[in-house]
Amino acid sequence: xxxxxxxxxxxxxxxxxxxxxxxxxxxxxxxxxxxxxxxxxxxxxxxxxxxxxxxxxxxxxxxxxxxxxxxxxxxxxxxxxxxxxxxxxxxxxxxxxxxxxxxxxxxxxxxxxxx
Amino acid sequence: xxxxxxxxxxxxxxxxxxxxxxxxxxxxxxxxxxxxxxxxxxxxxxxxxxxxxxxxxxxxxxxxxxxxxxxxxxxxxxxxxxxxxxxxxxxxxxxxxxxxxxxxxxxx
Numbered sequence: 001x002x003x004x005x006x007x008x009x010x011x012x013x014x015x016x017x018x019x020x021x022x023x024x025x026x027x028x029x030x031x032x033x034x035x036x037x038x039x040x041x042x043x044x045x046x047x048x049x050x051x052x053x054x055x056x057x058x059x060x061x062x063x064x065x066x067x068x069x070x071x072x073x074x075x076x077x078x079x080x081x082x083x084x085x086x087x088x089x090x091x092x093x094x095x096x097x098x099x100x101x102x103x104x105x106x107x108x109x110x111x112x113x114x115x
Numbered sequence: 116x117x118x119x120x121x122x123x124x125x126x127x128x129x130x131x132x133x134x135x136x137x138x139x140x141x142x143x144x145x146x147x148x149x150x151x152x153x154x155x156x157x158x159x160x161x162x163x164x165x166x167x168x169x170x171x172x173x174x175x176x177x178x179x180x181x182x183x184x185x186x187x188x189x190x191x192x193x194x195x196x197x198x199x200x201x202x203x204x205x206x207x208x209x210x211x212x213x214x215x216x217x218x219x220x221x222x223x
Contacts, residue, residue, distance in 0.1 A: 107158065
């Protein structure tokens with residue numbers, strides 16, 4: 001019953017490459033989020049979207065952009081990958097208002113290594 | 116701006132011992148606080164939220180506005196509680212701010 005799917009579990013890219021991380025949810029959620037997860041730093045919000053074609057910067061948007069052309073899909077783009085973007089990337093979604101437990105649903109993550 | 120701090124990166128206890136994972140926050144308004152957990156090789160998932168005042172898997176957490184804390188407690192730790200725990204704050208809208216995380220290890 002997978003609800004948030006990230007297209008790649010592991011990814012290795014070269015410095016300077018343009019990288020696309022894809023996330024798809026099947027719960028008809030309005031809100032979608034991209035976080036990066038680093039030891040000792042926790043989860044830090046990169047970008048989020050509360051509707052199709054809408055996007056908001058999070059706490060660490062530099063070096064990233066996003067795309068949300070369809071409600072179910074939220075893409076994270078690294079315009080020119082750098083080694084300091086090596087990290088675990090987590091996608092999450094959430095519907096409007098209070099659900100039964102008002103929580104995010106997370107994907108399984110994409111571990112990106114930039115060499 | 117809101118901030119969540121988890122002062123312990125690592126916490127190790129023995130099975131059957133009480134455990135407390137600390138969480139402090141800073142926010143000028145009325146916050147909503149959550150605990151998320153990530154077991155080994157599993158997705159991050161919601162453990163509990165302060166509004167529900169619920170006990171999940173024996174864990175409880177009380178929001179203390181005076182001390183701006185939301186510590187997670189369990190009276191008798193089990194080995195299956197070993198995981199990474201994140202405290203999170205919802206200030207406005209739907210975005211969550213997470214703490215640095217605490218890796219809990221429960222030894223047999």
